Amino acid sequence: MQPYQNMLKPRENEVLITLMSGSTTYAEIAHDMDISVKSVQTYLLNIHEKLGVRNMASLVLWCVCNGYKVEQKCREL
Numbered sequence: 001m002q003p004y005q006n007m008l009k010p011r012e013n014e015v016l017i018t019l020m021s022g023s024t025t026y027a028e029i030a031h032d033m034d035i036s037v038k039s040v041q042t043y044l045l046n047i048h049e050k051l052g053v054r055n056m057a058s059l060v061l062w063c064v065c066n067g068y069k070v071e072q073k074c075r076e077l
Contacts, residue, residue: 012043015043018032019060019063020063020068024056026040026041
């Protein structure tokens with residue numbers, strides 16, 4: 001487990017993995033995780049605050065720069 005993953009709750013990590021696996025809208029993430037859009041918004045707000053990023057683009061960049069692994073999806077591309 002990477003050090004930054006200790007900063008996030010397990011469900012927040014799941015949201016990041018879902019995001020990095022190709023679900024890019026709140027609705028897509030909510031559907032893929034079987035949670036509400038409001039929950040996704042709350043998780044992402046918490047993630048943004050904990051990681052110090054301002055928007056989705058900078059969050060994705062942060063994940064790539066910090067080695068967030070989503071190997072299965074990468075192989076499909």
